[in-house]
Amino acid sequence: MGVLQKLPNEPTPRTAARVEPLAKLPVFWTLEGRRVLVAGGTDGAAWKAELAAACGATVHVFAEELGETFAKLVAAGVSHPKGQFLHERQSWESCDFDGLALAIGDLEEDDEAEAFARAARAAGVPVNVIDKPAYCDFQFGSIINRSPVVVAVSTDGAAPILAQAIRRRIETLLPPSIRLWASLAQSIRDTVNARLQPGAPRRAFWEAFVDRAFRDAPGADAEADLQEQLSRSSRPQEPPVGRVTLVGAGPGDAEYLTLKAVRALQAADVILFDDLVSDEVLELARREAKRMLVGKRGGRTSCRQEDINQMMVTFAKAGKRVVRLKSGDPMIFGRAGEEIACLERAAIPVDVVPGITAASAMAARLGISLTHRDHAQSVRFVTGHSRSGNLPADVDWKALSDARTTTIFYMGGRTAPEIRQRLLAEGMTARTPVVIVSAVSRANERRWIGNLDTVANGMEEIGLDEPVLIGIGSVFGDAQERDRNALPEQSRKRNSARA
Structure with missing residues (x-):
């Protein structure tokens, strides 16, 4: 019999706050001549x-x-x-x-x-x-000096050693040449402000500048190159057309975001985000960006896909940089294909920043290789429901019942009993290990470990309030032993239940 595991942390309430509470206001004080x-x-x-x-x-x-x-x-x-x-x-x-x-x-x-x-x-x-x-x-922070770029880290006096450790991490991310680029920015700032209009033209210039600053040290001709770029940017042009970036937000934990995803969020004018995107991820976005919740959560009332497509086109044609922020990876069960096709028809530039899909996060959290060579030679990601809400009609159930395949069902909470029935009918053993994880990587993550025969019971215990992954295959046989080491109390309950 499977055992429900509820992790100890409680979920963080979703709020509309644009700035989280601050222990202290970080201020950079001018002291020259004082x-x-x-x-x-x-x-x-x-x-x-x-x-x-x-x-x-x-x-x-x-x-x-x-x-x-x-x-x-x-x-x-x-x-x-x-x-x-x-x-x-x-x-x-x-x-x-x-x-x-x-x-x-x-x-x-x-x-x-x-x-x-x-x-x-x-x-x-x-x-x-x-x-x-x-x-x-006031307090002194732990300082990273790339003047005129200055970064200070404070823990409000609670843990100075932690502040020093954070400083060392940031030191590795900021190349020494960033001070030279910052000095160049100071020297041309007034010229840029005089020649480029506020908004998209000016920001496009500075974003190109930043891309260079983190790529190479400035050469002797760097300032001349910037002046030439500024001249091109200030010439009369057609009204700017924005662009859309489909960004994978990962399964919830903001630390799973890629650097490229963070950069896209920091550059956005408009962010259209799914209901599953966490507040911690949104906290990393540009403060001035317009944020719009567009739903898209299985089994609940949500914004129509046609309306989302139209919003992306409308904002992009107005010259905005639009981020379509999707949970997990945009290209896996995210309807990205429909959105890309719509944008291409409207001649809107579009690119994609991949994210960590929920199945990868689940495997990492469990410490399980989905393609462990002793158990599985392939892995499949399968949608657990069709547009009508039922199981897809064209799934190859015989192939999924292969003991050498690991299968991850996305959005299969409501269809779990049917999934069990179909796999058993194709000859999969009832004792095949199964793991169900809801809200993977979030504070309210929950796990159930059992076998195929009892998967319906597992779904009753896990519930349908949060997104659910169902992992089926022999690779999950080690999950029980791993959780026994990580959660001894829960393991004792599991052993007692099996006895």
Whole structure:
């Protein structure tokens, strides 16, 4: 008998919020030519002072004595032409806060830290006392410096080591040459704004720029090439025709998105998304993009395919970059063929960004190879219902009953009893392993493991509220042992049921 497994995490409610709650507002502060006060001569104070001076600030250091690191730093100066240190060999006073941009202190005693913070706030100066969050108006993040590109990571003080680990990951994604491209962007920005209209023409120029920035280091003729590209872009042209990109959102977990999918979401003007696309995926989209839910969920009222096609054509002819965001992979049971044909008839450029299909995610979650050479020489993805909602009439059930084939039924929840009946009639053994997974990769994922004979019981326990995959074949024989190791309590229940 199969056993229902409900994973411990609860699903995240779907909301209409465009921005999730923030622990702190990330702000990049201009300090060039302004004054910053640093109290203390420690290594920690030296690091904060160096950051401020590198931004062009005049840093007033109040400390009767400086540690070795700070003393060497003050003696050497800084590389920024306008940043400098002024060592005040005395303790700070309230009058020293007048006209400051920031105040930073490394103060060991709480009473001194409290007095420092009170004096700064009385003067209207944002304050940070190192390692004493109660006296901080702002915090320093873990910094990735590709100036003028600057990235800062914060965990709101909860896990500085985690912030450092995230910084290292981002460091590997940002080539050192990105600073050169950013400087080029600064040099031509005003010219671009003057010569190209806001909206699609300007964004198309910058998107081409970004593609180059992440591909190659700029050569000596890079600026000349950009100026030529700008000249071509500013010449009178026909009204722009947009394009449509069919993007696979994967089964739900946003970390399954490809880099190309994220780039498409960040460039979109309009996003037409299915009901199965998760909020976490939408959170990665461009904030200004118009988002439209177009349904497309099995067994429920949804937007007609003809209406979706017309929306894509209308938006694209208006010059918009449209993303048709589909759960899983667009080319697997996603009606992508109909949409591509419609767009081609309307002369709308269309491309496709593949996504991780649900069957692949299910196999990864279970740790099962769908084509394990000891069990299966082929794998088939089969739709579990036709347009009428019944089993498709033209399925080769004899081929699907082959013991050397792994079969994954998509959208087969309602037809599971008929699937069982057809396969048994073609000679498949009743003890053939079966796995049913609903909401694969999501927080509310559920699993049932059993055999072909009891698959209808499994569907009764799993239910039809979420998308369901039914995996049938001997490759799933190891799933029970794997889940016994991962979920010992559930395994004990399974063993008890079988006993």
